[in-house]
Amino acid sequence: QKEVEQDPGPLSVPEGAIVSLNCTYSNSAFQYFMWYRQYSRKGPELLMYTYSSGNKEDGRFTAQVDKSSKYISLFIRDSQPSDSATYLCAMRGGGSQGNLIFGKGTKLSVKP
């Protein structure tokens, strides 16, 4: 079993739809959870960052972490064609620093 599982999609939705992206993980030591967005041929850029369990909202984006289920989600409201990208979940354990373990990414396409 891989440490982080993420459905690669592709996921295609109409403009304005609510998008739900998810990851599951197996390592209960993970404390920091992030979502990165990667446009084609670009580097990943941080979208959302959450420590431990709970929800975090930033504009049209909401990140949820359920540590009891080892499940994290990213919701995108009122999706736009500019949201079309690959979304990568990432996480790591405690401590002051450390590398991130990434899911394989979900490719999202928002159709006008």
Next chain:
Amino acid sequence: DSGVTQTPKHLITATGQRVTLRCSPRSGDLSVYWYQQSLDQGLQFLIHYYNGEERAKGNILERFSAQQFPDLHSELNLSSLELGDSALYFCASSPRPGGTGANVLTFGAGSRLTVL
């Protein structure tokens, strides 16, 4: 522009050759991470340096090596290249532990390596 600079952007070489990828972290960041991204494996952690010292190793092959220099730039050396080494190689940096954003990695635009 993320502030993390990677060169070259594209590199085409032959099997058996050696290449060096270079990374300059964001100003003030002390940590440098190297990742490999391929279609089937996703982003795989290779190695982490902090202020010139190796901190952690991931799935880095023995044919690969890295170092971080006193000016904090880092180089990833790939030798005896094989077709399967074709991938995107990303460098990321983060601030010193305890600093603002210390848990977040900022990525460069990547170096695309093609081995023929």
